[in-house]
Amino acid sequence: MASPVTGAGSFVSTLPKYEELKKAAANPAQKEEMGQQAFLTLFTTQLQNQDPLDPVKNEAFVAQLAQFSQLEATTKMADSMSSMASSMQSDRLLAGTSLIGKKVATPNGSAELLEGSNIAGVVSAPNGADKVALEVYDSLGRKVFTQTLGRQAPGDIQVKWEGYNDKGERMPPGRYKVQATVSSFGKVTQVPISTPATVRSVTFNGTTNEMMVEVEGGGSVPLSQIKRVDG
Structure with missing residues (x-):
């Protein structure tokens, strides 16, 4: 059985990747990557590398991913509203040309x-x-x-x-x-x-x-x- 120290070390080795993905979530250019796939990647990596004698509590992790999901939903809604407003503007302008x-x-x-x-x-x-x-x-x-x-x-x-x-x-x-x-x-x-x-x-x-x-x-x-x- 793997020692607690080895398991903990493996988990620590995943932290840079976790931090990297968290930063990507805050980067608008990479916002599309922080969706469901990012959640699965982070979650499975954490499970595979945690110390079995001292499991990492997932409450904070899940809360963080919930924020990612909320950000993704808000971004999609904003894009949808922007597209709708642009379409309405075009329709109004087209109707106005009849005058x-x-x-x-x-x-x-x-x-x-x-x-x-x-x-x-x-x-x-x-x-x-x-x-x-x-x-x-x-x-x-x-x-x-x-x-x-x-x-x-x-x-x-x-x-x-x-x-x-x-x-x-x-x-x-x-x-x-x-x-x-x-x-x-x-x-x-x-x-x-x-x-x-x-x-x-x-x-x-x-x-x-x-x-x-x-x-x-x-x-x-x-x-x-x-x-x-x-x-």
Whole structure:
């Protein structure tokens, strides 16, 4: 029968291998090796080389392998979630490309005035308004038109600029910006007005995790802020 000293020495000789495999578990490049095969290798090696008169307690060993198994499961879950997120991003981007070339209502207040046409928009007033003031500016930032609307019920307020300045003169075609100010209970607030614009491109913003829509005339808005899509 092998002496206790010989058996203990054999077990000690396996410690470098055990430590090596433990380090491999902490190395992301070797994480796939620390699975079921690593468990069997370490476990059988320990059993073969332990001192029969003083068996090594396996509680700590099993606990360590449980951590390895948990790490492996967590890594696989993280990889799966990353793959799912990437797939969802691609699907959203593909769906967003269907908007390119279409007219959408965006809350930037900028719109193109065409020959003989007007600019329509929507002002959101969920609490209603005692008064709504509209202002129109040309591409140089000059105010060309003002209009005041009376009391408005809660909800979306449909507004329209016919394309004339305060003197009743027809304004030339081009890009104009419409702004709205809502007065309610003595409080005056500038609110966004949704105006039509043509979509030029769609991109994904990784920082905010949102689809961004770029429209003609410059500017990008989150897809979630698009109020209406026209064919």
